[in-house]
Amino acid sequence: MASVMGLLEERETAARVRVEELRAEADRILGELGAAEVVLERRVIAREELGETLAAGGDAVLAPVAEVPDPVPAVAGERKAPVAGSIVRRCGEGMTVQALAPDY
Template sequence: MASVMGLLEERETAARVRVEELQAEADRILAELGAAEVVLERRVIARAELGEALAVGGDAVVAPVAEVQDPAPTVAGERGAPVAGSAASALTVGS
């Protein structure tokens, strides 16, 4: 018969493995979110630039565009890291 301490150690190990799996999944999702945010930013800028280019003498009506903040530069190996203050940083596990 297994000891109580041994059973607790097995459960702790299983919980640790689950936490590591979820952390890896969260990291993957945050990286994907970062890439999607970059694409969105580029689309917003492209639409604003096109609106400005099509405006003739200020007569054309251009929909207002929300200002997009420049993303913080990433360090090599930290691709997709959340930017402080962004929605992604609020999603980090353990915060």
């Protein structure tokens, strides 16, 4: 017959394993929640911007958009894959259609 102390230690070990499993699952869920919140925030902003733009009509003066420099210069003839939330670069002197991602 096992001792009472031994039985309690086994139950404690099982409880400790369960706690670690739940912590790992909670960390995973918190990561997914953070990503989902970012997507939701982007959707809300997009809807608000569209609403403001439609409400302003065609008479609104649009503020100039600051051009975002590429962190890595593009190689001539190289096509980039589209990235969610990416900005289409403004056409500049010497640029060709090759500078755009294939989906554009």
